Amino acid sequence: xxxxxxxxxxxxxxxxxxxxxxxxxxxxxxxxxxxxxxxxxxxxxxxxxxxxxxxxxxxxxxxxxxxxxxxxxxxxxxxxxxxxxxxxxxxxxxxxxxxxxxxxxxxxxxxxxxxxxxxxxxxxxxxxxxxxxxxxxxxxxxxxxxxxxxxxxxxxxxxxxxxxxxxxxxxxxxxxxxxxxxxxxxxxxxxxxxxxxxxxxxxxxxxxxxxxxxxxxxxxxxxxxxxxxxxxxxxxxxxxxxxxxxxxxxxxxxxxxxxxxxxxxxxxxxxxxxxxxxxxxxxxxxxxxxxxxxxxxxxxxxxxxxxxxxxxxxxxxxxxxxxxxxxxxxxxxxxxxxxxxxxxxxxxxxxxxxxxxxxxxxxxxxxxxxxxxxxxxxxxxxxxxxxxxxxxxxxxxxxxxxxxxxxxxxxxxxxxxxxxxxxxxxxxxxxxxxxxxxxxxxxxxxxxxxxxxxxxxxxxxxxxxxxxxxxxxxxxxxxxxxxxxxxxxxxxxxxxxxxxxxxxxxxxxxxxxx
Numbered sequence: 001x002x003x004x005x006x007x008x009x010x011x012x013x014x015x016x017x018x019x020x021x022x023x024x025x026x027x028x029x030x031x032x033x034x035x036x037x038x039x040x041x042x043x044x045x046x047x048x049x050x051x052x053x054x055x056x057x058x059x060x061x062x063x064x065x066x067x068x069x070x071x072x073x074x075x076x077x078x079x080x081x082x083x084x085x086x087x088x089x090x091x092x093x094x095x096x097x098x099x100x101x102x103x104x105x106x107x108x109x110x111x112x113x114x115x116x117x118x119x120x121x122x123x124x125x126x127x128x129x130x131x132x133x134x135x136x137x138x139x140x141x142x143x144x145x146x147x148x149x150x151x152x153x154x155x156x157x158x159x160x161x162x163x164x165x166x167x168x169x170x171x172x173x174x175x176x177x178x179x180x181x182x183x184x185x186x187x188x189x190x191x192x193x194x195x196x197x198x199x200x201x202x203x204x205x206x207x208x209x210x211x212x213x214x215x216x217x218x219x220x221x222x223x224x225x226x227x228x229x230x231x232x233x234x235x236x237x238x239x240x241x242x243x244x245x246x247x248x249x250x251x252x253x254x255x256x257x258x259x260x261x262x263x264x265x266x267x268x269x270x271x272x273x274x275x276x277x278x279x280x281x282x283x284x285x286x287x288x289x290x291x292x293x294x295x296x297x298x299x300x301x302x303x304x305x306x307x308x309x310x311x312x313x314x315x316x317x318x319x320x321x322x323x324x325x326x327x328x329x330x331x332x333x334x335x336x337x338x339x340x341x342x343x344x345x346x347x348x349x350x351x352x353x354x355x356x357x358x359x360x361x362x363x364x365x366x367x368x369x370x371x372x373x374x375x376x377x378x379x380x381x382x383x384x385x386x387x388x389x390x391x392x393x394x395x396x397x398x399x400x401x402x403x404x405x406x407x408x409x410x411x412x413x414x415x416x417x418x419x420x421x422x423x424x425x426x427x428x429x430x431x432x433x434x435x436x437x438x439x440x441x442x443x444x445x446x447x448x449x450x451x452x453x454x455x456x457x458x459x460x461x462x463x464x465x466x467x468x469x470x471x472x473x474x475x476x477x478x479x480x481x482x483x484x485x486x487x488x489x490x491x492x493x494x495x496x497x498x499x500x501x502x503x504x505x506x507x508x509x510x511x512x513x514x
Contacts, residue, residue, distance in 0.1 A: 032336035036360045036387050038070075044387035045076050051382050052080055055397055061351075061370035062245050062253050063091035066379065067278035069363045072286060074278045076364075083369065084243040084255050096227055096241040096271050097367035098259065100344030102352045103230070103270035104196060105304070106219070106280065108149055108327030111203050112288075112300040113218040121146040121303055121326065128202035133178040139185050140178075148199035149326040150308035151191050154182035156506045158484070160194030160264075165482030166442065166460035170263040174198050179441045181506055189309045189324060193267035196327075200266030211266055222295045223283055225276040232260045235271035242369035244349025253370055257348040259483065268344070274367060277354070281363040284340075285356060304328060305340060305358070341380070345372040345404070347483055355380040362387070374400030413501055417469070417477035417488040425473035430455060433474075433493050437511035442503060445511045457491065 045068065052066065063081030067074060079091040099106075115121065122144045126132050133140045139154060147153045159180045160173040168176075173194050183190065204211045212230045220228045227238070235241055236258075243255035261269040272280075279290060288296035304326040311329070312322025323330040329341045337359045344352035351372040356363035364383050366376040378397035385392045427433075430449040437445045446458040447468075455468040457478060466478035474493040480486050480502060490501035496513040503509030 029336065032359060034360050035335060035337075036357070036362060040387050040390070041070050041075070041362065043390060044383050047386050047391075048076060048379075048383060049078070051392075052078075052379060055375045055378055056081060058397060059370070059373045059375050059401075060247070060251060060253055061368050061373065061375050063095070063242055063370075064366060064368040064375070064379075065091055065093060065095060065097065065274040066367075067274040067281070067365050068383070069278050069281045069285065069361075071361050072282055074275070074282075077274060077278065079274070081369075083241065085245060085253050089240075091242060091369075092240070093275055094227060094240055094273050096235055096238045096273055097352065097369060098235055098242075098244060098261070098271050098344075098346065098350045099277075099352045099367060100261075100268050100346045100350050101193075102277075102342055102344035102354055102365075103266065103268050104149075104327040105284075105340075105342050105354065106228075106270050106272075106327075107196070107200050107215070107266040108304045108325075109280065109284070109296060109301065110215045110219045111145065111149070111200065111326075112304055113296040114203060114207060114214065115297065115300040118299050118303045120300070121149075123206075125199050125202045128206045129174075129198060130205075131175060132198055132202070135178055135180060135182050136185070139182060143185070145199045145203060146303075146308060146326060147186065148192075148195045150324050151189055151195065151311075152186050152309040152324075153192070153195050154185045154188060155180055155190060155192045155195045156183070157190040157192070159190075159192045159506075161484050162503060163442070164194075164263050165484050166464060167462045168263070168443075168460065170197065170201075170265075172461075173263060174201070176441055179508065186309070189311045193264045196267040197264045219280075219295065222293070223279050223290055225272065225279055228270065228272040228276045230265045230269050232262045232265075232269060232271075238271070241271070242367075244346060244371075245369055246347075246349050246371045247373065255349070259346045259348040259350070261346075268346075272367075274365060277365040277367070281354065281356060281365060285358055285361045285363060305330065305338065343372075343377055347371055347408075347485070351376045353377045353380045355384060357384070372404045374398075374402075374404050377403075411484070411486040411502065413486065413489055415471075415490060417471050417490060420471050424471065427470050427476075428474065433498075435513060437498050438514050439508070439511040441508045442511070445498065447498070 062085050065079040068076035077093050079093050081091050083089045083091055125143055126140050143153050163173045204214045207214055215230050244259055245253040245255050247253055283290040287298045288301045306325055307323030307330045309324050311324040314321050331339045341355040349371050351368045353376040354365045364380050366379045368376050374397055377400040381396040382392045434447050434449050448456050457466045457468055468476040468478055471477050476491045477488045480489050486502050492499045497510055499510045
């Protein structure tokens, strides 16, 4: 990273020394030093059991597993709750969890392990992934592994995720990223699972293998992560795995959905156990070595911990700035210490967190089998807060829960489609709406009339079928499904067109009769 030079100014003139020469630059601040004692870590560890029990009681999350690493030792490894509600099997340390977007720092570790030089992070993706393109040819020619791993390619937030929800496979999704509008290249941050996935797949192609095989050979086998995989089938077939759960309206939890993330395996498809994740944290905190063996080059791994793009401007009360590295959230505390973290969240039933202070050689990982309600993040935040201050200084569960609730509300329509307005206009005859419509991004859409007088919208490769409910005039609605479901969304018919509201955030959601 370039060094920033500070010049002290008065008005437009530099402050000069009495000799007439420019004043000497101030000395850089001293390097940060470790501040958390072994005793402070012990205090935080002693609180963990009760903090976890309290969080599970408040949220109802069925099960979780936690590991803490300090000075290259696993100092805490415990499991709580059940693998599946309605059954008696308990979570134990070897229970396999889907870790969702915690996959990203795992994947950046894999890529670091394949590189010979830190500069190799700047290899062009298009050169290694035949047919890959973005909307701007210049960006296509210049976008690199580092650009896509740090979410600074210009792709929109979560580009491609709605295609995955509709059942499209990885090949289709990556091919259609070329239709997504772009924001300024390397000057804007937007979190994109499939941009990340494209870069990882390109790396695998350069090694003539699959992403799963590359991950196994580069990291999982050498690091002894024997229960870790990037394939959904490995998770689903593991006898000791934690089912994914969602919260019901009455506050109970049920394993109602199955989340198959194979299409975005590098970004969200890893499954693992707390002991395996503890081995990975030890490797991270030791600069790429584990049990005295070099697994990942220190220099290519160190690059993953550097800020690549501003992701969070300073916000009160702490006014800390957030950055994204290569698969990591990167920040610095008031003492100048590097903090690395990442959360994983499947709305269909998983929430995870890893947080590390490399200078303190301290890290925690939390794996849960419930949809994100803040518990995984809160446990990690509470642990580090206690290690720093002797006790938590905030109700971290309330804070994290509010953050996730805000994210859930963000995509919902401002229109309450479940309650048509007074004086709603009637719909036209079914024949005005039925037929086939095309869209270059989302593919074919079909509207058919049911025998009972209703309409059904069919969308996706399988396809998925959604009963339409009339709202007002030519506007209908249906209940969205999948990882990115937002409740009811509007469906508005025009002159030979149909627009689906929640598919149209990037102006790609209008379908046209051929």
